[in-house]
Amino acid sequence: MCSGGFAKCLGITLMPLAIVCVLCNILLFFPGGKPVDSEHITVEVWYFGGILGSGVLMIFPALVFLGLKNNDCCGCCGNESCGRRFAMLSSILFAGVGVLGAGYSVIVSSVAINHGPMCEVRNGTGTMWDTPFSNGDYLSNKSSWDECIKPDNMVSWHLSLFSVLLIMGLIQMALCAVQVVNGLLGALCGDCCGCCGGSDGN
Structure with a gap:
């Protein structure tokens, strides 16, 4: 498979992943599937890891990867292979943007999982909104989940x-890292189309 065709496959894969991340981040604004006051939403949700990091910032590299297969610009000697080499090289920059965006989402998600959710807990005779899990111990102690009274689940x-x-x-980071390697190979070896000037025998 040509490097441009492989990049297109990566772009096709990244698009639905970005959409899933955006949807997940939006759903996090509705704890337990119910609307709550904004101050009762876990702070990490407001960092927009899924919407900005794995969503918006991932759309750009995905679109670039999708367009590499059909790139026919002429870069030098009037040969499209050179234009494609330059396009493959530039795709490395967009892949880097994708790695940064996905990495941001991974960091935010890791911190959020460690801190746990904000929920309604018992406070003496009443209840209050708080973050009862601050050290990640709840991950190995499912019985402690009962501390969260509301929202349900x-x-x-x-x-x-x-x-x-x-x-x-993590998947997005891996795919963008693969494109960095693919982009380097495409820039060095061309998109299975020969070297500059190869089409006219020079």
């Missing part, structure tokens, strides 16, 4: 969505 909601963001971010 808040811990599993928080953990599931941020885990998806974490996994999707």
Whole structure:
């Protein structure tokens, strides 16, 4: 497979991953699937790891990768292979943007999973909103999840969505890293189309 065709496959894969990350981040604004006051939303949700990092910043590299297969610009000697080499080289920069965006999402998700969700907990005779899990121990002690009274299933909601963001971010980072290697090979070897000037025998 030509490097441009392989990059297109990566772009096709990154697009749905970016959409999933955006949706997960949006769902996190509705703890337990219910609307709550903004001050009751876990602070890491407001960092927009899924919307900005694995979403918006991932759209740009995905679109660039999708367009590499059909790139026919002439870079030198009137030969399209040189234009494609330059395009493959420039794709490395966009892949770097994708790695940074996905890395940001991974960091935010990791911190959010460690801190746990904000939920309603018992406070003497009443209840209050708080973050009862501050050291990540709740991950190995499922019985402690009962400390969260409301919203219903808040811990599993928080953990599931941020885990998806974490996994999707790691996959995105891996795919963008693969494109860095693919881009280097495409820039050095061409897109299976020969060297500059090869088409006219010079």
